[in-house]
Amino acid sequence: MSTAQGARARARIEVTAAIKDEARRQLAAEGAAKLSLRAVARELGMVSSALYRYFPSRDDLLTALIIDAYDSLGESAERAHEAVAQTAPQERWVAVCEAVRRWALGHPHEYALIYGSPVPGYTAPQTTVPPAARVGLLLIGIVRDAHGGPGGLAELPAVPEDLHAEADRIAADLAPDLPASAAAALVAAWAQLFGLVGFELFGQFNRVVEEREPFFRHAVRQLGRGVGLR
Amino acid sequence: MSTAQGARARARIEVTAAIKDEARRQLAAEGAAKLSLRAVARELGMVSSALYRYFPSRDDLLTALIIDAYDSLGESAERAHEAVAQTAPQERWVAVCEAVRRWALGHPHEYALIYGSPVPGYTAPQTTVPPAARVGLLLIGIVRDAHGGPGGLAELPAVPEDLHAEADRIAADLAPDLPASAAAALVAAWAQLFGLVGFELFGQFNRVVEEREPFFRHAVRQLGRGVGLR
DNA sequence: CACAATCGAGAGCACTGCTCTTGCTTTGGG
DNA sequence: CCCAAAGCAAGAGCAGTGCTCTCGATTGTG
Structure with missing residues (x-):
């Protein structure tokens, strides 16, 4: 139930993890108030709107x-x-x-x-x-x-x-x-x-x-x- | 040393107090993170840049x-x-x-x-x-x-x-x-x-x-x- | 009275979260 | 096997933010 889910599902898990990792890095570096979706996306080489596919809002990322x-x-x-x-x-x-x-x-x-x-x-x-x-x-x-x-x-x-x-x-x-x-x-x-x-x-x-x-x-x-x- | 300072100084004290009052009201209503200089200025009928004459930055207002x-x-x-x-x-x-x-x-x-x-x-x-x-x-x-x-x-x-x-x-x-x-x-x-x-x-x-x-x-x-x- | 300090207004910059539309890619069922 | 459906990234755009700078107007002082 965890693997064997097709490349798409696996990619989604990986991207989600990458977003959280980068967000955690920014959190550790600057604190929650300065955690910016755009900065996370930038660092990951994507555009900010793409990030909303994984977290519906900044607060959800924080959660x-x-x-x-x-x-x-x-x-x-x-x-x-x-x-x-x-x-x-x-x-x-x-x-x-x-x-x-x-x-x-x-x-x-x-x-x-x-x-x-x-x-x-x-x-x-x-x-x-x-x-x-x-x-x-x-x-x-x-x-x-x-x-x-x-x-x-x-x-x-x-x-x-x-x-x-x-x-x-x-x-x-x-x-x-x-x-x-x-x-x-x-x-x-x-x-x-x-x-x-x-x-x-x-x-x-x-x-x-x-x-x-x-x-x-x-x-x-x-x-x-x-x-x-x- | 407190009064008798001319209309200008008195006005400054009053405006400063008004800014803090309004800021405190917004703080109580929405929390520190949503405290916005522009909103405070708007509520006081001034323009945001004018507020910087009284507090050099948002953090100073917070202080x-x-x-x-x-x-x-x-x-x-x-x-x-x-x-x-x-x-x-x-x-x-x-x-x-x-x-x-x-x-x-x-x-x-x-x-x-x-x-x-x-x-x-x-x-x-x-x-x-x-x-x-x-x-x-x-x-x-x-x-x-x-x-x-x-x-x-x-x-x-x-x-x-x-x-x-x-x-x-x-x-x-x-x-x-x-x-x-x-x-x-x-x-x-x-x-x-x-x-x-x-x-x-x-x-x-x-x-x-x-x-x-x-x-x-x-x-x-x-x-x-x-x-x-x- | 004239000069300088102080102030409000406005425009503007770089940023933010978030939405919507446009195409491309992957996926799974007929 | 093929094609519609779903998932996805990208870009433009909106409303808002903190903050800076410039430009007149007002005010207090030498």
């Missing part, structure tokens, strides 16, 4: 790049996790967080594309949801393992009255075996992780934090403690 | 809006803090965080402008630094009060070896009276706060967190605990 970026980040994180899969949950947690940071530093514009300001008028289609969830799922898995493993999770402060129902719902959706307090803390930690990464990447730490790597490691270790990892 | 946004956020946070200035540090901490969130929800595009992806090729001039620091200074002040107040700060885990020097430096820069561990935790919490706000605002919490307000309150209360507030 494709967004999905790829989520997948690239997810894969980096998963690979880093596999390398330490046999170690203690706390170490695996830190490893995944550090992989996220490394990927972000290595792909700043792609990171900005997926975790920065959303492009105006553009709402991500449902197809971006699964790739976007990969890092989150990884973190959930680590905490679940810790919960089921030796020692279990550390006791967390109870969630306040007005959050009981919501915390239960979050736990039921994400990890039914986890205590509601841990599930809620996990979601918060997930967001906070990207706060740390974003602040470093977008310059808010300039003249504030210099030794970013040990700072980050310590911060995410604390983050892990906050979700009950020992 | 002005960025500074205003930081100041608007800072003022909101400070006002919210004043209203609870007599209460316990933990409550003041939560109040400031909630003010940040409220401002962000009320000014999504301005928030995206200052805490989202930086515009490409654009590096914020030094003039943006003081307004950008206002929220951070507020949080520092709360923790310092708690440290000097009754009960002091809770004991925090020691920072690891490789972070000793950096944590000391951060403390020396930001709040010499605080323990290094608290200063480091404070900077991390500052970044994490904006991770929470950003994730809610930019849609990452869609279909994950529904009851955002109690969730946020609980998360920032935990954040406060993480810097030693009781």
Whole structure:
């Protein structure tokens, strides 16, 4: 079903890939705002209108790049996790967080594309949801393992009255075996992780934090403690 | 030095303000990417080239809006803090965080402008630094009060070896009276706060967190605990 | 009063995303 | 095998963008 599709279909796949490659190159070089369909087409030796056969609009090209970026980040994180899969949950947690940071530093514009300001008028289609969830799922898995493993999770402060129902719902959706307090803390930690990464990447730490790597490691270790990892 | 400057100077100030107002209106309506000098000029009944007498480029207009946004956020946070200035540090901490969130929800595009992806090729001039620091200074002040107040700060885990020097430096820069561990935790919490706000605002919490307000309150209360507030 | 600085208007350049029409090539069914 | 249908690249064109430059008119100052 993948090959054996005739020269035309194969060419289409190749051209589509070439467009995305060139677009990614421009994205990395100049950022999403300066990504120009015409420039991509020019670089590929075609005329701009031809490009619309492959992507109906600039935003659709961006969507494709967004999905790829989520997948690239997810894969980096998963690979880093596999390398330490046999170690203690706390170490695996830190490893995944550090992989996220490394990927972000290595792909700043792609990171900005997926975790920065959303492009105006553009709402991500449902197809971006699964790739976007990969890092989150990884973190959930680590905490679940810790919960089921030796020692279990550390006791967390109870969630306040007005959050009981919501915390239960979050736990039921994400990890039914986890205590509601841990599930809620996990979601918060997930967001906070990207706060740390974003602040470093977008310059808010300039003249504030210099030794970013040990700072980050310590911060995410604390983050892990906050979700009950020992 | 402010008035008594002749009709010309006064007119200049007024026109400059009118441009910023209209630009802010377009920013709120459509986002930074769609902010067009020509559209602003059109709405003001002038021709686009005339606008360059007041702002040498589109990016300079954006810089002005960025500074205003930081100041608007800072003022909101400070006002919210004043209203609870007599209460316990933990409550003041939560109040400031909630003010940040409220401002962000009320000014999504301005928030995206200052805490989202930086515009490409654009590096914020030094003039943006003081307004950008206002929220951070507020949080520092709360923790310092708690440290000097009754009960002091809770004991925090020691920072690891490789972070000793950096944590000391951060403390020396930001709040010499605080323990290094608290200063480091404070900077991390500052970044994490904006991770929470950003994730809610930019849609990452869609279909994950529904009851955002109690969730946020609980998360920032935990954040406060993480810097030693009781 | 006269001179210089300041300002608005207009034309123009090089660019953008996107549409539509015109032909050429590949493909698959009769 | 052949031919209509579908896929494709190219080009012209539209409306919009940021920005520059020039040309009068207005204004403040020596």
